[in-house]
Amino acid sequence: MRDSRHGRLVLVLLLAISFALITVDIRGGRNSPIANVRDWASAVFGPAERGVSAAVDPVGRAVNAVKDAGSHEGDKKRLQDENAKLRQQVDNIELDRNRAAELDKLLKVSTAGQYKVKPARVVAIGPAQGFSWTVTIDAGAGDGIKPDMTVINGDGLVGRVTQVGPMTSTVLLATDPGFSVGSRLAGSMEIGITTGRGDRPMSLKLLNGQAQVKKGDRLVSFGSQGGKPFVAGVPVGEVAEVRNKPGELTRTVEVRSYVRFSSLDTVGVVVEPPRTDPRDTLLPVTAEPTPPTAPAAPPAPPAAAEPPPATTEPPAGAQATRPPAAGDRANNANASGDGRRKPSSGGATPPAGRD
Structure with missing residues (x-):
């Protein structure tokens, strides 16, 4: 009982001293009277803290991974259920679209008939x-x-x-x-x-x-x-x-x-039923057969270019020949025969021996 009371007294005293030091340190800031002590403790115990943290962190991560494994399985199951619901919605949309198209065709037939x-x-x-x-x-x-x-x-x-x-x-x-x-x-x-x-x-x-x-x-x-x-x-x-x-x-x-x-x-x-017989009005429309188109005639070959007319030039120094004119033909006719000159049509020739 005495040891217990002594221990409690020491614990209370240490706690009081700790709170006092913390209060003085907070109020003093960088000018705290125990700043040097804090820096010394950090320099001494810092490497030990880092070593312990490096040794303990893998174990902590493994424990957290084991603890979170159940929650990941739950997330996976939830995503699978959501995916199944989305697929069902897509199927329902396609089914509704098909049913809407069939209902539209039915209403068209009923209206026409x-x-x-x-x-x-x-x-x-x-x-x-x-x-x-x-x-x-x-x-x-x-x-x-x-x-x-x-x-x-x-x-x-x-x-x-x-x-x-x-x-x-x-x-x-x-x-x-x-x-x-x-x-x-x-x-x-x-x-x-x-x-x-x-x-x-x-x-x-x-x-x-x-x-x-x-x-x-x-x-x-x-x-x-x-x-x-x-x-x-x-x-x-x-x-x-x-x-x-x-x-x-x-x-x-x-x-x-x-x-x-x-x-x-x-x-x-x-x-x-309808009041009048719709007869053949509800039959599906059939496309008229398209007559076969005649094949296009091949294009005509281009016409061959006609050669220019040949021209014969007279040799140098020779006189160019030309067809005789009308006057020349008349003179030639007068000069032909017995050499006598025929009278012209303009007047009579006077008889020989008269004055």
Whole structure:
């Protein structure tokens, strides 16, 4: 107990002396009475402090690195999560851009055809209610959807509604083997039935077996009474191939659909048919064939320069010959013959022997 009290007393005394010296040193500044003592202590203990610091610093840095390792892992995980979120946002922007373009095409078709449509999105694809080629859309009875309504998109005929629930509906696609739609050839107005064939092109059977049909002919829906299950004027597809079966009067006409069923997303259910048949106005515009241009004629070769006319100069000392003049020809004629001079036409010659 006595030693403890003595130690505490010494500690308190040393602390008091230390505070006193610090106070005197601070107030004195560079003129402090203990400045020399401080410089001496710095000179004596400075090298020892630097040596201890050099030995202890690596250990301290290693301890700090180990302590900060956990925080770096946390930063790495946070950056990875932020990067994943940014990528998801970019994907969502691209998806929204594609959906906006499809919705714009759908609205253009519905406006041109005077269809009243309910836009919807495909939320599932695959067998449903016993059908092989169906999709589920996110619109149902609460949106005014009923069975046997036509389903379209910005390219053409998608299918028809078969089952309706409160929030979703089932659509039978035009590629299903059990799907058939009355169709009409653009231009010729020939009527037929277009039937789905799964993953193969649809087939067309014309009511007139002798009707002219060729590759590239385009089809639109003929329409049903009351617009159910099909409204009129919806683009169906174009003839891809016409084959004649040997020994049969019928022909096999394959039709390539305008719709890409493998990438369906935004569709529209026609809840009200048009007042008038749009006929062929909704068919995609086809570019007129450009007539082949005739090859340009090769440029004509340059005309050869004509040589200048040759001139023959008379030799030196010779008299240049020239054609005789009219007077010279007359004189020569008078001098020819018997040497007698012919009278001129101006008067008569007097007879000889007269005065």
